[in-house]
Amino acid sequence: MKKSKVYRKWLISLVSLAVLSVGCSSGQIKTGPIKAAEVFDNVLPGEILEGEVAQKVPLTKPAPKDKNVHHVRFDITNKAFKVDEDVYFAAWPFGGDLPGPTMRVKEGDKIIFTMANRTETEQSMAIGMPMPHSIDFHSAMVNPEDKYRSIAPGETLRFEYVAHYPGVFMYHCGTPMVLEHLINGMYGAVIVEPKNGYEDKVDHEWVLVQSELYLKKEKGEKYYVSDVEAAKAKKPNYVVFNGQFNRHIQEPLKAKAGDRIRLFVLNTGVSDTSSFHVIGNIFDKVYLDGNHKNKLVGMQTVLLGASSGAIVEFVIPEPGNYVFVDHEFADASMGAMGMIIAE
Numbered sequence: 432m433k434k435s436k437v438y439r440k441w442l443i444s445l446v447s448l449a450v451l452s453v454g455c456s457s458g459q460i461k462t463g464p465i466k467a468a469e470v471f472d473n474v475l476p477g478e479i480l481e482g483e484v485a486q487k488v489p490l491t492k493p494a495p496k497d498k499n500v501h502h503v504r505f506d507i508t509n510k511a512f513k514v515d516e517d518v519y520f521a522a523w524p525f526g527g528d529l530p531g532p533t534m535r536v537k538e539g540d541k542i543i544f545t546m547a548n549r550t551e552t553e554q555s556m557a558i559g560m561p562m563p564h565s566i567d568f569h570s571a572m573v574n575p576e577d578k579y580r581s582i583a584p585g586e587t588l589r590f591e592y593v594a595h596y597p598g599v600f601m602y603h604c605g606t607p608m609v610l611e612h613l614i615n616g617m618y619g620a621v622i623v624e625p626k627n628g629y630e631d632k633v634d635h636e637w638v639l640v641q642s643e644l645y646l647k648k649e650k651g652e653k654y655y656v657s658d659v660e661a662a663k664a665k666k667p668n669y670v671v672f673n674g675q676f677n678r679h680i681q682e683p684l685k686a687k688a689g690d691r692i693r694l695f696v697l698n699t700g701v702s703d704t705s706s707f708h709v710i711g712n713i714f715d716k717v718y719l720d721g722n723h724k725n726k727l728v729g730m731q732t733v734l735l736g737a738s739s740g741a742i743v744e745f746v747i748p749e750p751g752n753y754v755f756v757d758h759e760f761a762d763a764s765m766g767a768m769g770m771i772i773a774e
């Protein structure tokens with residue numbers, strides 16, 4: 432080979448290496464071909480909640496290390512939930528829970544997601560009306576017109592996506608009027624772990640989903656229902672962690688002095704911010720939106736807009752009751768309060 436040819440080859444490989452490294456350092460994600468969503472005109476056989484990577488709040492277990500493809504199913508059915516003493520809310524939840532179950536996978540994993548709209552069943556119609564619904568995963572990068580389409584009662588939707596970014600993400604129904612579907616409890620969290628795992632080993636991990644409830648009850652009715660006018664005026668009657676007024680005061684989270692805690696906090700809104708704080712503690716590490724690259728240290732409070740998430744980590748300094756609140760104290764007094772008890 433001639434000297435000039437060798438030089439040209441060397442130059443080309445050097446340039447391509449430079450281009451490649453710029454591409455990588457820019458953090459740009461290549462999504463590749465994405466399959467179109469499928470809609471079935473029946474409720475496919477299966478349970479309302481399926482998938483080993485899905486769990487009800489506040490629980491979450493690490494994503495399986497040996498699997499990169501996960502089948503998850505959240506069906507929609509109307510269901511009533513106790514949100515306070517003598518207050519039962521007729522909601523439209525995902526996967527039979529308020530908030531919906533948390534899905535937890537790893538960066539780069541593929542999720543094959545199934546959702547049936549079961550709002551036309553007798554059981555569901557005893558609580559609310561059959562109507563179209565959809566799901567919008569903030570953890571996905573897909574064509575929303577295809578994947579986030581509304582399906583009619585009795586139909587099943589199936590689509591897949593790859594979780595390209597680590598984080599703590601919201602999912603929710605996106606069927607118009609979105610505000611109305613959100614205030615009916617149609618939201619939940621997705622945790623995407625970084626490819627190489629988290630920086631620290633922890634003793635406990637819990638999920639806290641904060642949301643506002645806008646409720647009203649007609650005289651003689653059994654259940655409270657959502658109040659669209661109050662939601663438009665941003666006047667909630669409750670602001671809650673994990674679906675109930677002061678839920679984790681009644682069901683405290685349990686730890687020991689010296690334990691390291693990781694909380695996955697998601698503020699679903701629907702329209703308000705959260706100033707998340709643990710009384711008697713400082714977050715030694717905070718990862719905004721749950722991404723390990725967005726690291727902050729020594730934080731007293733983390734501010735979360737509607738649909739923002741964070742990982743907060745801290746050590747329990749000594750035995751005691753560590754109350755966590757939305758430090759916007761009107762919200763705390765409306766139920767955004769819980770506790771970690773450390774022996």
Ligand SMILES: [Cu+2]
Pocket residue numbers: 523563564565604605606612617
């Ligand atoms: Cu909906």
